[in-house]
Structure formats: structure tokens, C-alpha cells
Amino acid sequence: MTPLETLTLASYFFVLVILAVYGWHRYYLVYLYMKNKDHEPEPLGSFDTLPRVTVQLPIYNEMYVADRLIDSVCQLDYPRDLLEIQVLDDSTDETTSVAERAVRRQAAAGINITYLHRVARHGFKAGALEAGLRVASGEYVAIFDADFIPTSDFLRRTVPFFTDAKVAMVQARWGHINQDYSLLTKIQSILLDGHFVLEHGGRNRSGLFFNFNGTAGIWRRSAIADAGGWQHDTLTEDLDLSYRAQLRGWQFVFLHDLVAPAEVPVEMNAFKSQQHRWAKGSIQTCRKVLPRILRSNLPFGVKAEAFFHLTANFNYLLMGVLSVLMAPSMVIRYNMGWYEMLLIDVPLFFAATASVANFYMVCQRELHKDWVTRLKYLPFLMSIGIGLTVNNTRAVLEALFNQESEFARTPKYRIEGQADEWIGKKYRQSVLVQPMIELALGLYFTATVFYALANGIYGTVPFLVLFQLGFLYTALLSIVQQFAGGDVVLKPEEV
DSSP states (O other): OOOOHHHHHHHHHHHHHHHHHHHHHHHHHHHHHHHTTTOOOOSSSSSSSSOOOOEEEEEEOOTTTHHHHHHHHHHHHHHHGGEEEEEEOOOOSSHHHHHHHHHHHHHHHHEEEEEESSOOOOTHHHHHHHHHHHHHHOSSEEEEOOBBOOOTTHHHGGGGGGGGTEEEEEEEEEEEETTTTTTTHHHHHHHHHIIIIIIIHHHHHHOOOOOSSSSSSEEHHHHHHTTTTOOSSSSHHHHHHHHHHHHHHHHEEEEEEEOOOBBOSSSSHHHHHHHHHHHHHHHHHHHHHHHHHHHHHHHHHHHHHHHHHHHHHHHHHHHHHHHHHHHHHHHHOOOOOOOOHHHHHHHHHHHHHHHHHHHHHHHHHOOTTHHHGGGGGHHHHHHHHHHHHHHHHHHHHHTTOOOOOOOOOOOOOOOTTTTOOOOOOTTEOOOOOOHHHHHHHHHHHHHHHHHHHHHTTTHHHHHHHHHHHHHHHHHHHHHHHHSSSSSSSGGGOOO
């Protein structure tokens, strides 16, 4: 072998081993969940006198869903004299008039609701929450993003947990009102279910750290202040505050059975924008708080889980390297002999991919009686996860090199059922270069699949097809949806 071939193979196997380690960690999360699944959290007691609660609704250019959000929150079952609602509107379009009208209508009906509009979007969502908190009257603060429709019993079911003076935050599970709209929305719903049910459920019930998800949760106001308040030096202010609060000794509660319905993105570019923000923000938070966690006196298990949680998005960087190296390494090893390739490659790939399938299979089994019929989505789920490699690798690199970017909120179109349509509505995004890179990778893997078939390397074909379909699907859907339905696509700087 030449030195270049040796370096290629060494790099390839190094990446595969690390990805396999994170794959085995998914098995560990499933183990934690199953071990503690019967440990349902219960409040210590009930308040003799209910506390005052402020509900914050941060919105930015949400003309299609602002009215729905405000109306649903005003239906919360809580004493009106103890409930304050803040509409924190940073919008620069028609959303301001939509939100103001809704606030006036609800105020006329006797709801204690106020409209706060900032001209300068300083600090983005974290800045809006911080500004609202300065004039809030509640001891506890619930937060809902624009795409949520909280159930009326949300406060009745979460507030009693604060009878425990150590509890800082209670998080509900996200529901999906439009999960059956398309293949993309179905995959997103399964991805989110895995995050909440197994990650949050496994971590919380095992005494490990987990995070507030930015919405559908309620905070003890004094805990926010004690942890240093909302800070806007990352794009995931929720993850950042969560770890700072838990480092201070505060405890969090996850309620598996309390579901807050929400709308998942129906457009590929909106989905990518959301994933980019989450990936970039998580790496920013990792750089900010992980050193403090590792230097702390926390138990080893807490530190280890925090490490895996906060570094998980580095896997996309490794996936990018793997995508480039897969074809040349396959050619090199085929010329050396296919037996070694199957002996080493397939087990490592299996460890990385089978863990994903097992993770989401267990999650669907926990949530749905028809979980077996949902297994057909697992190959598509893995493919779309791979297809996000370019998008999220860019996010990781931007975080590592301190490239600043705005908080790009995820467009919502009020898509609740099959009859609803998003084409022709505002807020769609213009992304030209990235889909071209994804398309090139999709064609690259198409050629690799043909090479494997032509040379009888059948053991690698299923894995290659996952990469091929993932890149082609994310690229082509981005391109098609971007140019569908007229001239209402926003430039990147307008998002």
C-alpha cells in the first residue's frame, strides 16, 4: 500500500470507530430508559395557595400562527387573577397587527395579557425573554413558541412540581399536529419522539442532566436569575441556561405524559434551518459549559452523559469525512481482498446504524400500539439523518470558528392537515449552494453503489444506498420546494 492509501484507510477506520462508540451510547440510553421507565415523577404535594404564573410567548414574523397561539394560551385552566400572559413580539411584518388585534380581543374578554414589541431584536429570542422577565409579575414562567397549542391543563399539571424547592424547570413532551402531512413530517415526529421519550426520559429518571427545549416548559423565576439569566452568546439559549442551572444544583423534571402539540416544519429548507440552529447552538454551548462540567465535582456518570450529549453534533463533522473517504477506502480494500473489508467494515457500520434503528424502534413501541407498521420509516429516517450532514457540518464549523449568525427562526405556515397548503406563503428561504453540494454527494454515492454492484461487494450496498438516498432526497427536495409556488422566497439575510 502507498502512504496515501494507508492514511486514507487509517482515517476511515478512525472515523468509523468513533461513530460506533456514539452508536453504542444510544444503546446505553435505551438501557437507562428501560431500567427506570416505571419511575414516574410525582409532585411532593400541592400549593395551599396557587402561585402567580407568567406565560411568555416569544414571536418573530409568525403571521400565520400568532393568532392560534395567543387564543390557545388564553384557554389555560388557571385562575385569571394569578395568570399573566406576555406576547413578546419582535416582528417586522404583518405579524405585529395580527398579534395586537388578538391581544386586544383577549384583553377585552378579561384576560391579563400584554403586548410588548421591541424595535431592535437585540439578543434574539433570549433578549425578548429577558426583556419580558424584567416586567413580569409571576413567580413561575411558562414559555411557548409560536407553533405550539398547549393543552388547557398544562399549568395545573406542572405547577405542583414546584412544591419541591429544588425543582427549577418542568418540561412537557412535544406532540405533532401535522405528523401525517408528508414523509418529511413523519420522520421529524419520530426523531423528536426519540429525543424526548428516550433521551429526556432516560436521563431525567436516572438522575442525569437534561435540557429545557426552549418551549412547552415552565421555570422557577428565581432559578433563572440564580443561574445567570438568559444569555445570548449561543443560538441555544435554552440548552445553555439548562446546564448552568443544573450546575448550580437545581433539578429538572420531564413529564412524559404531558404532551404539548406543535407544528413541525413541512418544508425541507425550514427543517434544515432549524437543524442548523440547534447543531450550531449545541456546539457553542458545549464550548461554553462542558469545561466547567468536567472540572466540577459532579459524579462521573453525570459528566460522561453531559459529554456525549453536548458533543453529539460533532458526529456530523465525522460523517462528512466518512462520506468523502468511503468510496476510495472501498476501492483500496477491494483490491486488497474483500474478506478483510467485510470482517472489519460491516461490524462497525452495523454498530453505528443498527443502534439508530433500535433507538427509534423502542421509542415507537413505547408510544404507539401500531409501532410495527411504523418500522417502515426507519430506513428513511437514517437516510435523512445522513442527508443533513452537509447542513449540520457547516453549523459545527461555524461554531468552532466563532462565525456569528442571526437566530434564524423556523418558518411556520399553520399546516395542520392534508388539506392545508404552504406553497405561495411567505417566509420560505433561499438556499442555493448547499443543495448543490448535497446533490453532488448523492451522485457520488450513486456511482459508488454501481461500483460495488459491478464488483460483487454486496455487503456494503445497503449502507451506500442510505447515503445515496439521503443526499439525493435532501438536495432535490430543497431545490424543488424552493422554487415552488411563486416569488415569495426570502433571501438568507431576511430570515
